[in-house]
Amino acid sequence: MTKTPVEKLIVTLSIPTIISMLISNIYNIADTAFVGRLGTSASGAVGIVFGFMGLLQAGGFLFGQGSGSLISRYLGSKDKSQADITGSTGLCYSFIFGIMLTVFGLIFIDPIITLLGSTPTIAPYAKSYITFIMLAAPFMTTSFTMNNLLRYEGKAFYGMLAMLTGAVLNIALDPVLMFVLDLGVAGAGLSTAISQTIGWGIMLSMFIRGKSELHLSFKKISFSPAILGNIVATGLPSLIRQGLNSACTILMNFTAKPYGDAAIAAMSIVTRVSFFTFSLSLGIGQGFQPVSGFNFGAGEYGRVRKGYRFGLIVSQICMTVLASVVFIFAPQITAALRDDPEVITIGTRAMRLMAFSQLFMPVSVMTEMLLQTTGKKLHASTLSAMKSGVILIPTLLILSRLRGLYGIEEAQPLSLVLAVIPAIVFARSFFNKLPKTP
Numbered sequence: 001m002t003k004t005p006v007e008k009l010i011v012t013l014s015i016p017t018i019i020s021m022l023i024s025n026i027y028n029i030a031d032t033a034f035v036g037r038l039g040t041s042a043s044g045a046v047g048i049v050f051g052f053m054g055l056l057q058a059g060g061f062l063f064g065q066g067s068g069s070l071i072s073r074y075l076g077s078k079d080k081s082q083a084d085i086t087g088s089t090g091l092c093y094s095f096i097f098g099i100m101l102t103v104f105g106l107i108f109i110d111p112i113i114t115l116l117g118s119t120p121t122i123a124p125y126a127k128s129y130i131t132f133i134m135l136a137a138p139f140m141t142t143s144f145t146m147n148n149l150l151r152y153e154g155k156a157f158y159g160m161l162a163m164l165t166g167a168v169l170n171i172a173l174d175p176v177l178m179f180v181l182d183l184g185v186a187g188a189g190l191s192t193a194i195s196q197t198i199g200w201g202i203m204l205s206m207f208i209r210g211k212s213e214l215h216l217s218f219k220k221i222s223f224s225p226a227i228l229g230n231i232v233a234t235g236l237p238s239l240i241r242q243g244l245n246s247a248c249t250i251l252m253n254f255t256a257k258p259y260g261d262a263a264i265a266a267m268s269i270v271t272r273v274s275f276f277t278f279s280l281s282l283g284i285g286q287g288f289q290p291v292s293g294f295n296f297g298a299g300e301y302g303r304v305r306k307g308y309r310f311g312l313i314v315s316q317i318c319m320t321v322l323a324s325v326v327f328i329f330a331p332q333i334t335a336a337l338r339d340d341p342e343v344i345t346i347g348t349r350a351m352r353l354m355a356f357s358q359l360f361m362p363v364s365v366m367t368e369m370l371l372q373t374t375g376k377k378l379h380a381s382t383l384s385a386m387k388s389g390v391i392l393i394p395t396l397l398i399l400s401r402l403r404g405l406y407g408i409e410e411a412q413p414l415s416l417v418l419a420v421i422p423a424i425v426f427a428r429s430f431f432n433k434l435p436k437t438p
Contacts, residue, residue, distance in 0.1 A: 001076065001154065001294040006307040010314075014287025016160035017151055021279035023160070023167040027195070029272050029337065031188050034174045036265075036338040038125075042185050043338045044118075044261045045125035047268020048253060049189075051116045052130055054246025056101065056137055060144025061242050063094035065289075066235020067145075068152030069373050071214065072290045075153060076297030083213075087149050088220035090231050094145040098138030105134035117253025121261055125185045132189035139200040146203040152290045153213050158206040166199025237372045237384040244389030248412070251393060255400040255408050263405060266346035269337045274354045274412075277322050281362050284315040285369040293373035301435050308370055308427075315362035327355040350409035357413030364416075364423040371426060379426050387419040 001009065028050075036043040067090025074083040105112060113126050133140075147159035170191050177187030207216045222228075232239075249271060256263040288311040295303040326333065334347035364387050371380035392415035399407030399414070 001291065002298050002300050002303070006291055006295075006303050007310050009291050010284070010287050010307055010311055012287075013151070013154060013156055013290060014284045014311075014314075016156040017286045018280055018283030020147065020156070020160040020163040021283045022276065023163050025272070025276040025279050027167040027170040027192075029276060030171045030174060031192065032269060032272050032337050034178055035125075035129075035185055035188050038178075038184060040265050040338065040340050040343060041119075041121045041261045042125045043343070044122040044264040044268060045129050045185060046188075047249070047264055047271065048113065048116045048118045048122055048126040049130045049133060050268065050271060051246050051250040051253065052105070052112070053133060053140075054242060054249060056098070056133075056140045057144055058239050058242035058246060059097040059101070060094055060141040061148065061238035062235040063090040063097070063141075063231060064145035064148030064235070065152075065238040065372065066090060066231040066233070068148040069234050069289070069293055070230060071149065072152045072293030072373065073297035073375075075213065076294040080213075084215050084217070085220045085222050086227065086231065087214045088216045088218070089222045089227055091142060091145055091149070091216060092221045093228065093231070094142045095138050098141035101137040101141070102134050105137065106131075109134070115250070117250050117257060117264070119257055119261055119264065122264065128184065128186040129189040132186070132193040136193035136196050139197045143196060143200045143203055146200075146207070149214060150203075150206065150212060151286060152293065154290055155206070155212055156287070158211050159203060162199045162202035162206070165202055166195040169198060170195035233377050234372070234375075236377060237368060237380040240381055240389075241368070241384040241387070244385065244392075248389055248392050248396070251396060252408060252412075255396060256405070259405050259408075260342075262340060262342040263346055263408075265338055265340070266334070266343045267350060267408070269334055269343070269347050270350045270354055272337075273326060273333060273351060274358065277319070277326055277355070277358055278361065280322055281315045281319050281358075281365050284311050284318070284362075285365040287311070288366065289369050289373045292370055296374045304370075304374070305431065305434065308366060308431075312362055312366045315366060316359075319358060319362055323355040323358045327352050330355070346405065346409070349406075353409055353413040357416040360417050360420045363427070364419050367423040367427045367430075371430065374430070376430065379430070383419075383422055383426055386422050387416070391415040391418050 032046050035046050067086045070086050071083045113123050118126050150159040173191035177183045177191050252267055256267050288307050291307045292304050330348045330351040334344045368383050395415045396411035399411045
């Protein structure tokens with residue numbers, strides 16, 4: 001981590017991370033495509049449930065990136081024992097968080113579906129789908145956590161293998177459960193739950209079989225408020241980012257609700273596709289994270305500078321190419337996921353606006369990753385909040401009132417562009433204070 005050229009390290013660590021995230025998004029899109037064959041209301045249900053799945057990811061990332069960021073610094077400073085304790089503790093609390101979501105979710109399933117922004121026609125489909133997601137919640141949250149632990153110690157390849165297996169299985173099971181066994185939307189939910197649980201088992205086996213530098217154990221779980229507090233404080237930017245993304249998805253469903261199931265279905269498709277393109281930039285940023293944390297902990301500040309600059313350039317180039325493809329083929333992409341003229345009209349405009357705005361994302365993503373891995377918890381949390389919701393929520397509320405459905409389509413793209421300003425300010429401040437080393 002401190003000797004290999006940072007460019008090679010970032011590329012090596014980014015590739016499996018990007019593949020993992022693309023795979024995850026591919027089977028989310030596959031779910032959307034298969035469910036879309038059942039009708040516009042069924043397609044809208046995927047968007048409704050996506051808000052809840054965002055909460056699962058938020059919890060998994062809170063404990064995964066919180067403990068993972070600390071682990072990369074502990075390993076950089078040769079404190080292996082503390083790294084094992086932190087990883088074991090983070091995984092334990094992630095599982096507890098997942099169980100709480102399962103219990104709470106199943107008890108209050110009907111009001112939750114309403115709170116997620118469902119219409120009466122979408123609700124039956126959403127309930128069939130979300131029930132299985134709730135049952136698999138502990139496995140899904142801990143999968144996100146374990147994937148982050150592997151990534152932060154430079155073993156992202158193993159996480160990719162587990163996610164690839166789950167994705168292939170999910171895509172294979174979808175048509176069988178939905179159409180051959182005639183389970184409909186429930187089949188899509190069951191397929192996701194089964195594939196995520198099997199992926200979880202493969203991920204866990206990496207630690208049990210000694211593929212990881214970490215030695216996770218029940219004996220190493222700490223219930224010390226100080227350790228838990230450090231994990232939560234470090235992972236807070238991830239919780240804010242994912243939690244606000246989920247909240248904004250729910251709010252978008254509510255603002256689109258008056259325009260019918262087609263509007264909700266269209267915005268759901270745009271969200272899924274934008275997450276796919278976003279995963280490229282995020283994957284490069286996450287490939288940079290262990291390099292940043294490890295070298296910052298080792299006092300190799302010059303390598304932190306070089307890694308940030310390289311990651312930003314590569315991310316910007318890749319995002320430009322991918323966003324351009326989405327912008328050009330927006331109608332065809334929308335039609336492939338739901339062949340409904342009204343959905344295509346709404347989705348095409350929204351998708352093109354989103355594709356353009358994503359050209360501004362690499363600066364925000366790389367800066368947030370930098371601040372999080374170097375212990376700048378307050379700045380990282382502030383930037384994450386501004387990018388993920390503080391700007392978007394009022395923008396969405398204002399534009400939806402002033403411009404109706406057009407305003408809903410424009411809100412998130414505008415907020416992504418505006419979020420670049422604080423990102424530049426925080427990055428300049430950080431590097432101005434960072435010691436000048438070769």
